Amino acid sequence: MEELKENLKAAIIEALNLEDVNAADIDDNEPLFGDGLGLDSIDALELIVLLEKNYGVKIENPEDGREVFQSINTIAAYIEKSKK
Amino acid sequence: MKVYITATSAITPQNTFDPEKYLDNWQSSDIPYLHALEPEYKNVIDPKLARRMSRIIKMSVATGNRVLTESGISQPDAIIVGTGLGCIKDTEKFLKEIITEKEGLLSPTAFIQSTHNTIAGQLALMLQCPEDNFTYVNRGHSFENALSDAILRVHEGANHILLGGADEMTPEVNNILVKMECGNNIPFGEGACFFMISGSGDETSVCVEDVATFGHIAPDELMKKVDNFLRKNDLDKSEIDALILGLDKKSQDAYYQNFISAFAVGIPVAGFKKVTGEYFTSSAYAYNLGVEMLRQQCIFPDTLLSGSHSGSLHKVLIYNHYNGENHAISFLSL
Numbered sequence: 082m083e084e085l086k087e088n089l090k091a092a093i094i095e096a097l098n099l100e101d102v103n104a105a106d107i108d109d110n111e112p113l114f115g116d117g118l119g120l121d122s123i124d125a126l127e128l129i130v131l132l133e134k135n136y137g138v139k140i141e142n143p144e145d146g147r148e149v150f151q152s153i154n155t156i157a158a159y160i161e162k163s164k165k
Numbered sequence: 166m167k168v169y170i171t172a173t174s175a176i177t178p179q180n181t182f183d184p185e186k187y188l189d190n191w192q193s194s195d196i197p198y199l200h201a202l203e204p205e206y207k208n209v210i211d212p213k214l215a216r217r218m219s220r221i222i223k224m225s226v227a228t229g230n231r232v233l234t235e236s237g238i239s240q241p242d243a244i245i246v247g248t249g250l251g252c253i254k255d256t257e258k259f260l261k262e263i264i265t266e267k268e269g270l271l272s273p274t275a276f277i278q279s280t281h282n283t284i285a286g287q288l289a290l291m292l293q294c295p296e297d298n299f300t301y302v303n304r305g306h307s308f309e310n311a312l313s314d315a316i317l318r319v320h321e322g323a324n325h326i327l328l329g330g331a332d333e334m335t336p337e338v339n340n341i342l343v344k345m346e347c348g349n350n351i352p353f354g355e356g357a358c359f360f361m362i363s364g365s366g367d368e369t370s371v372c373v374e375d376v377a378t379f380g381h382i383a384p385d386e387l388m389k390k391v392d393n394f395l396r397k398n399d400l401d402k403s404e405i406d407a408l409i410l411g412l413d414k415k416s417q418d419a420y421y422q423n424f425i426s427a428f429a430v431g432i433p434v435a436g437f438k439k440v441t442g443e444y445f446t447s448s449a450y451a452y453n454l455g456v457e458m459l460r461q462q463c464i465f466p467d468t469l470l471s472g473s474h475s476g477s478l479h480k481v482l483i484y485n486h487y488n489g490e491n492h493a494i495s496f497l498s499l
Contacts, residue, residue, distance in 0.1 A: 096272075098216040119213060126273040133270055 086157045096131045097124050109153045117152075125150060132156070138163045168319045168373050169366030174231035175453040176201050176224045177356040179440045179467075182231070187457060188440070188465045198339045199354035199442035203227075214291065217274055219254045221333035224357035225284045226291065229329060233292075236361035242323035243297035244285045247311035247330045249304055249445020251281030254335055284331055305487025308449040309378045309495075315362040316373070324364055330449025331357035334442075347443075347488055351413045354442020358449035371456045374398055374496040381490055384419035388427055391484075394494050402428050406478045407464060409451045411485030412436035413443075415470055420492070424484050425471070433464050433472040437485075440468060448485040448493060455481050459499035 090104040093113075097120065111117040114125070128150055132138045138160050140146050149159045175181040178199035180189050192202055201224060206215055209227045218226065225246070233239060259275040277283075282300040289298050297318070301310040308330035315326040334355040342353055366372065377394050395402065405428060410421050413436055425434055437454050441447040458464055459481060464474045483495040 100212050100216055123217070123274060123277065130270050130272055 086153050096127050136160050166316050168316050169363050169370040170360050170456050171363045171366050171370045172232045172235035172361040173453045173456050174228040175358040177441050178354050191467050198334050201355050225331045228357045228359040229288050232359045232361050238325045241325045241327040243318050244288050244327045245299045245311045245315050246285040247301045247307035247446050249307050249332050252279050252283050255279035305491025306378050308446040309493045319364045326362040328362050329359040330446035332444040332446050351438050351443040356441050358453045371459050372498045376495040378493045384423050387423050405480050405482050407433045407481050409435045409483045411438050413438040420486050431472045433474040434470045435468040436470040451483045455497045
């Protein structure tokens with residue numbers, strides 16, 4: 082799970098071109114949208130693409146996105162759950 | 166129809182962004198085209214905004230911001246941009262992804278950012294400017310058509326127009342343009358130049374007295390166009406202090422040869438494409454160079470192709486053609 086989280090952080094930094102942000106700067110529980118990393122709706126679309134491309138995980142119900150993309154922990158848990 | 170350039174900023178393959186080092190320390194290119202000399206963007210664009218911007222957007226936002234600061238205008242009455250190829254790097258990225266992903270899952274950012282009007286749109290979003298927002302994509306006349314629109318807006322009552330011309334080059338586009346023999350024997354380049362166009366100016370403002378565009382003329386037809394332009398502006402050829410031409414070196418190009426020969430022997434000729442290289446909106450830089458020449462009362466040695474300058478500079482003509490197809494003449498004065 083820890084390896085998945087680190088991998089996820091690196092993928093997010095690269096996909097969203099988060100200059101000046103390192104994986105170590107992102108807390109596993111930190112909100113990704115709003116106050117935390119400050120991501121927005123276009124980033125949400127990029128994250129959907131990233132999950133499908135890198136992990137083969139689809140967000141079938143758009144309503145789930147709000148829950149899934151809360152933090153690194155919630156995304157990692159969703160990936161794990163989807164793979165089972 | 167006169168308007169005034171009250172502020173300008175340029176990013177080109179030479180030092181033009183920093184006013185203290187303008188055309189200082191000449192740069193050479195080790196790639197097949199002239200790559201823009203870009204500033205440290207972290208100092209001029211919020212990194213949170215910059216992360217989605219391609220180079221053409223960063224160059225445009227940096228120069229646009231500089232113009233807004235220099236002019237003291239925070240809310241222009243319109244934002245008008247000319248670009249030949251727009252955000253071509255993001256377009257390439259998006260098209261390549263369509264192929265590699267077999268038209269499947271595509272990243273949205275490159276697609277969203279790939280449209281030609283992203284430049285003007287990005288500036289409007291940053292300024293929260295709800296006024297007119299236009300982008301002209303007309304090959305070698307993209308900038309001149311944007312300028313003509315800005316002039317018309319001023320004459321319709323607008324006070325200040327943020328005007329720009331920008332294009333970026335990529336290795337792929339350079340290869341295609343070279344194969345198509347579009348460069349008129351001038352290496353391709355890239356850059357962004359922005360201006361504040363106002364209805365009135367002060368003693369440092371440069372007046373755009375007139376601009377004329379025409380297409381597909383033979384070299385021997387050019388002089389009739391020049392004569393008409395001069396007559397329309399009540400100008401005698403002997404009044405012109407310098408020429409700014411779309412050249413990078415002395416050239417046998419018949420259009421430029423004819424143009425130069427119409428003026429006094431020894432008239433100073435500055436070649437602006439020595440700075441920019443060739444691209445659809447390179448002529449935007451001719452206006453930036455003209456403003457700096459008139460303000461500083463000098464012809465920058467690295468741009469001087471022929472003739473010599475003594476005395477003051479008051480009236481300057483710009484002439485450019487893109488590939489013999491898109492011709493433009495402008496008259497600047499101080």
